[in-house]
Amino acid sequence: MALPRWVVPVTLGSSIGGLAVSIYLTIAHFTSPEIIACSSSGTINCEQVTTSAQSTFVGVPVALLGLVFFAVMIVLDLPAMWRSERRGIHLARLAAAVAGIGFALWLVYAELFIIRAICLWCTVAHVLAFVLFAAIAMTVPDVLGDQAPADEFGRAGRS
Amino acid sequence: MTDKKRRTAAQKQRAQARRERAARNAPRAAEAQDRRPPARPAPRRRPRRSSRSWGTGAIVAVVAVVGVMVLLFLTRSESGPGAKGSSAAVREALNVPAATLEAVGDRSDIRPPAALPAGTPSVEVAGKPAVVYVGAEYCPFCAAERWPVVVALSRFGTFSDLGTTTSAPPPETLPNTPTFTFHGASYTSDVIALSAAETETRDFKPLDALTAEQQRLVSTYNVQAVTGSDGGIPFVMIGNRYAWTGATYDPSVLEGLSFDQIAGRLSDPKSAVAQQIDGAANEITAMICALTGGRPNDVCSAPFIAQAQSALPTS
Numbered sequence: 163m164a165l166p167r168w169v170v171p172v173t174l175g176s177s178i179g180g181l182a183v184s185i186y187l188t189i190a191h192f193t194s195p196e197i198i199a200c201s202s203s204g205t206i207n208c209e210q211v212t213t214s215a216q217s218t219f220v221g222v223p224v225a226l227l228g229l230v231f232f233a234v235m236i237v238l239d240l241p242a243m244w245r246s247e248r249r250g251i252h253l254a255r256l257a258a259a260v261a262g263i264g265f266a267l268w269l270v271y272a273e274l275f276i277i278r279a280i281c282l283w284c285t286v287a288h289v290l291a292f293v294l295f296a297a298i299a300m301t302v303p304d305v306l307g308d309q310a311p312a313d314e315f316g317r318a319g320r321s
Numbered sequence: 322m323t324d325k326k327r328r329t330a331a332q333k334q335r336a337q338a339r340r341e342r343a344a345r346n347a348p349r350a351a352e353a354q355d356r357r358p359p360a361r362p363a364p365r366r367r368p369r370r371s372s373r374s375w376g377t378g379a380i381v382a383v384v385a386v387v388g389v390m391v392l393l394f395l396t397r398s399e400s401g402p403g404a405k406g407s408s409a410a411v412r413e414a415l416n417v418p419a420a421t422l423e424a425v426g427d428r429s430d431i432r433p434p435a436a437l438p439a440g441t442p443s444v445e446v447a448g449k450p451a452v453v454y455v456g457a458e459y460c461p462f463c464a465a466e467r468w469p470v471v472v473a474l475s476r477f478g479t480f481s482d483l484g485t486t487t488s489a490p491p492p493e494t495l496p497n498t499p500t501f502t503f504h505g506a507s508y509t510s511d512v513i514a515l516s517a518a519e520t521e522t523r524d525f526k527p528l529d530a531l532t533a534e535q536q537r538l539v540s541t542y543n544v545q546a547v548t549g550s551d552g553g554i555p556f557v558m559i560g561n562r563y564a565w566t567g568a569t570y571d572p573s574v575l576e577g578l579s580f581d582q583i584a585g586r587l588s589d590p591k592s593a594v595a596q597q598i599d600g601a602a603n604e605i606t607a608m609i610c611a612l613t614g615g616r617p618n619d620v621c622s623a624p625f626i627a628q629a630q631s632a633l634p635t636s
Contacts, residue, residue: 207491214577263383270387274394277577279497292383299376 165244165304172297173239180232180290183283187212187225200282211281216272224269228287231262235294244305252305256298263295406485406499406580413584414468414501415475415483419623421599422472424590427607427629428600431570434563434608435548436636441561444538446514450612453538454503455531456555457521459489463555464500465572469601470557471501472587476606476620477613478510485580489523495572499580504528512613513560520554559605560612563633569604570597603629 190198190212200208211217217224237243238255246252266288273280406414444451454470456463464487471480483506488498503517518529531539542548542564543556550556553566574593575583586594607629610621620626 207496210491210496216577267383267386271390274390276579276582279491295383296376296380299379302376 165301169297169301170239170241170244173244173294174236174241176290176293176297177232177235177239180287180294181229181236183287183290184225184229184232187283187287188223188229191217191223191225198281198283206282207279208281208283210279211273211277211284214272214277214279216269216276227265231258231265231291232287234258235262239294249306256302256306259291259295259298262291266291406501406584410581410584411483411485411501414471414587415480417472417475417587417599417602421588421590421595422603422606423623423625425596425599425603426625427603427632428596429632431597431600431604432565432568433604433632433634434557434559434565434569436634437542437547437558437561437564439636441542441636444558444560446516449510449512449514450560451514451516451558452560452609453535453558454515454517454555455535455539455543455557456503456517456519458486458502458504458519458523458528459493459521459525460554461488461493461495461498462568462572463519464488464498465495465568465570465575466555466557466601467501467503468575468583468587468598469569469605472598472602473605473609474508474510474513474515477513477609477617478508478515480506480508482506486523487580489525495576498572498575499578499583512616513609559608562612563608568601570601574598604633607633 187198195209195212198208198212200206212225219227235255235258238251238258243251243255269284270288273284444453452470452474454467456467458464471483474480484502484504486500486502488496488500490496502519503515504519506517508515508517516532516535518531518535520527520529520531522528538558539552539556542558543550543552543566545551548556548564548566550566555568556564556566558564574597578586578594583594583598586592587598589595590599603625606620607626610616610626611630611633613621615621
């Protein structure tokens with residue numbers, strides 16, 4: 163399995179960045195939303211977003227869900243995991259990335275049309291979730307094809 | 322010329338000899354060709370194009386969805402405060418089912434008004450007892466209080482040109498609370514009148530000037546001794562019977578909700594929004610029924626309205 167060189171650093175870096183942002187937002191959620199370094203007036207208003215009804219999902223803080231998501235992605239994006247020949251790992255990574263971007267899209271919708279305010283830190287997390295999704299989506303043929311890429315002599319291996 | 326002809330004849334002979342040699346050697350060349358190892362097959366490649374297209378397509382789809390959302394958001398923002406209620410939602414708020422109002426009933430967590438002293442002169446407009454409202458579009462507690470006022474008044478008459486807006490953006494408390502505006506609206510009823518003024522826009526620009534009568538009522542009754550406030554808004558008077566300032570319910574139930582969401586929840590008696598807004602509307606309805614002498618009967622004779630009336634303060 164030959165992956166582009168950028169895949170591991172990009173996915174692992176995005177996951178680590180996302181985890182850091184999520185930890186920050188989770189701390190703010192459980193302590194005081196005022197600690198977030200962000201505008202609290204106008205359209206850019208982290209406090210309004212992080213204290214809204216949409217800041218929790220079935221009772222769980224969205225920031226905490228983000229923390230769990232990025233922590234799982236760090237594990238799935240480790241070099242050893244990318245090298246793994248276990249198809250289940252690659253499927254799990256893809257499923258998590260799809261779930262992550264799906265949830266991020268819902269949160270963007272909530273920010274724009276329900277809360278009508280945008281949280282910059284949340285947006286950073288959304289962008290990182292998108293980078294993860296895009297990078298993983300581009301590797302699908304490499305890691306989840308029916309068989310590994312055939313070599314120059316036509317000898318097909320198992321991915 | 323003779324030499325040239327001779328050279329041409331010699332060239333023709335050499336060419337003929339080459340052809341004959343080639344013909345003699347042809348079978349051997351074919352054998353040699355057969356003895357060569359077979360050519361390598363072209364490297365087999367998996368059909369990646371569809372998978373790669375899937376990834377690209379998914380990324381483009383996500384970008385497109387975000388782009389459309391941002392475009393809609395920007396378009397909305399340019400056309401107004403950003404939370405204009407739909408006409409369907411306005412109709413919902415103006416037609417909360419009586420069964421829902423009954424299910425919510427009289428709630429003890431709705432703040433009671435102040436009873437105006439006995440002997441307070443009647444407050445009338447065109448010969449009808451009047452509900453007086455003085456507020457401003459920027460004010461979040463006005464935004465909250467307009468909901469029950471509108472729900473209650475819609476049981477006694479009909480609004481027209483009732484607009485929607487939001488309270489001021491942050492740093493105002495409860496920013497961008499979706500609500501109605503009485504600016505430009507008119508109200509007709511057989512039993513009561515509405516005298517309303519929105520003194521400033523959501524961005525603090527002057528809007529409606531108070532009439533002399535409204536100014537007199539504010540100066541006389543919106544005082545510490547009556548409402549517990551000196552000129553606070555919203556200021557509401559139910560004729561010469563009751564008055565209050567501020568919101569009569571917990572406005573935090575509106576946080577994070579759009580106009581349409583709030584309107585949609587008014588008909589669900591289990592929702593916190595309905596319990597607070599409809600509960601406050603029932604209290605205002607009870608006050609108006611006290612003002613109109615129980616008219617109209619179909620509204621004022623409901624047991625939950627009578628119960629709410631019994632809980633109102635007396636002067």
